[in-house]
Amino acid sequence: MIAFPQGENQKATAIARVEDAFAMGKLPSPDDAARVGLMKCLTETGEPRVIEATLGIPGGLALLAEEALLIRQDDPADAATMARDWVDAPAIGTDMTMVATRLVTWLFERVADADVLPVDDLPRCFGFVRDLHLRVLRGETIGRAEWAAARTEALAATDQEGDARRQLVAKFAETMAWPAATARTMLIEGARLYGSICAAAEEGRSDTTGDQRIEIHRVMDQLFTETAVMREADPGLFFPDLFAELHPELSARFVRDLDAANAAYVGGIVECAAHAILLMRAAAA
Amino acid sequence: MSECITHATDETLEALINQPGRLVLVDFWADWCGPCKALAPTLDDIAEEYADQLLVVKVDVVANEATARRLSVQSIPLLVLYSGGLEVDRAAGSQTKSRLAALIDRHLA
Numbered sequence: 001m002i003a004f005p006q007g008e009n010q011k012a013t014a015i016a017r018v019e020d021a022f023a024m025g026k027l028p029s030p031d032d033a034a035r036v037g038l039m040k041c042l043t044e045t046g047e048p049r050v051i052e053a054t055l056g057i058p059g060g061l062a063l064l065a066e067e068a069l070l071i072r073q074d075d076p077a078d079a080a081t082m083a084r085d086w087v088d089a090p091a092i093g094t095d096m097t098m099v100a101t102r103l104v105t106w107l108f109e110r111v112a113d114a115d116v117l118p119v120d121d122l123p124r125c126f127g128f129v130r131d132l133h134l135r136v137l138r139g140e141t142i143g144r145a146e147w148a149a150a151r152t153e154a155l156a157a158t159d160q161e162g163d164a165r166r167q168l169v170a171k172f173a174e175t176m177a178w179p180a181a182t183a184r185t186m187l188i189e190g191a192r193l194y195g196s197i198c199a200a201a202e203e204g205r206s207d208t209t210g211d212q213r214i215e216i217h218r219v220m221d222q223l224f225t226e227t228a229v230m231r232e233a234d235p236g237l238f239f240p241d242l243f244a245e246l247h248p249e250l251s252a253r254f255v256r257d258l259d260a261a262n263a264a265y266v267g268g269i270v271e272c273a274a275h276a277i278l279l280m281r282a283a284a285a
Numbered sequence: 286m287s288e289c290i291t292h293a294t295d296e297t298l299e300a301l302i303n304q305p306g307r308l309v310l311v312d313f314w315a316d317w318c319g320p321c322k323a324l325a326p327t328l329d330d331i332a333e334e335y336a337d338q339l340l341v342v343k344v345d346v347v348a349n350e351a352t353a354r355r356l357s358v359q360s361i362p363l364l365v366l367y368s369g370g371l372e373v374d375r376a377a378g379s380q381t382k383s384r385l386a387a388l389i390d391r392h393l394a
Binding site: 148152154186189 | 326327330334381382383384
């Protein structure tokens with residue numbers, strides 16, 4: 001997969017399309033008929049395989065960039081810079097075949113980092129799947145049966161795991177048990193799980209105890225049940241405001257923790273997309 | 286959308302499902318459904334991965350209300366797996382590629 005196989009004009013046109021779309025306010029939302037996502041901006045159909053066939057950039061990286069841009073759409077200047085950097089990153093004529101696999105192995109390193117998610121020991125399937133990707137990086141060809149076996153083990157580990165944090169790690173392994181070069185949706189699914197792992201780690205750093213968390217949810221559930229008739233009679237009644245008014249301390253703690261977890265989730269996905277840009281640049285070296 | 290995916294209507298779905306010995310995965314979706322759109326790239330991946338073993342069919346529930354009613358489609362996205370014309374499995378809501386592949390693999394064996 002060679003980046004911008006038609007040369008300088010093709011790359012310049014792609015960059016101009018992205019810059020023009022931002023200037024006209026058309027990026028980065030694909031959900032609005034009047035606007036487009038990054039992939040639709042770059043190609044007629046907006047499909048990842050078409051991005052690969054025409055621009056020579058792995059479709060999985062395009063899906064990931066599109067999601068990161070959507071997350072950043074409340075800061076158009078930041079999103080515009082990221083989109084331009086993404087299109088500009090692959091050097092003309094660079095072989096991009098291994099970039100997705102390199103991003104996958106980096107994701108495995110991040111998840112295994114004790115600062116990201118402190119678990120005592122990683123599930124066996126995590127190392128099993130990571131090793132398959134490392135073998136691909138070394139030039140080995142992994143057969144379909146070997147990927148399927150790794151996936152089966154990871155799926156079973158996810159279903160059997162009782163601890164929520166370890167289950168997230170097993171789920172990450174199950175999701176990543178595909179060859180990165182052809183599984184276009186694996187990166188975005190893995191990035192979302194990495195975001196969830198970052199959010200779980202953030203929750204672990206909060207000073208809210210497990211008992212406090214249970215109490216918050218108990219009180220919230222009780223209030224929700226007790227106010228069912230009132231809420232039905234007044235559709236304008238906003239439950240979070242009601243909870244804050246009646247239980248200000250619990251509400252403040254809940255909102256603070258939720259905001260922190262959401263920020264960690266978003267940060268995880270944006271971090272993946274930013275690292276993808278670095279790896280695309282590095283592919284030319 | 287992948288070239289391996291077929292669009293069906295109230296009139297054409299039955300013939301597509303009733304293929305002896307072939308697995309058919311039907312995705313019930315609508316244009317207004319965000320999770321359906323999020324699932325679309327995963328279905329593209331699956332359609333290409335299983336191109337020689339599985340037919341992936343999409344049915345727009347807004348344009349094909351009769352089918353949606355007849356097959357009790359109460360929420361979308363909904364994926365229904367058929368083998369030889371008979372429903373053998375269904376999965377509601379978003380699915381990862383691995384979970385979806387596991388569902389298909391169970392019926393390929």
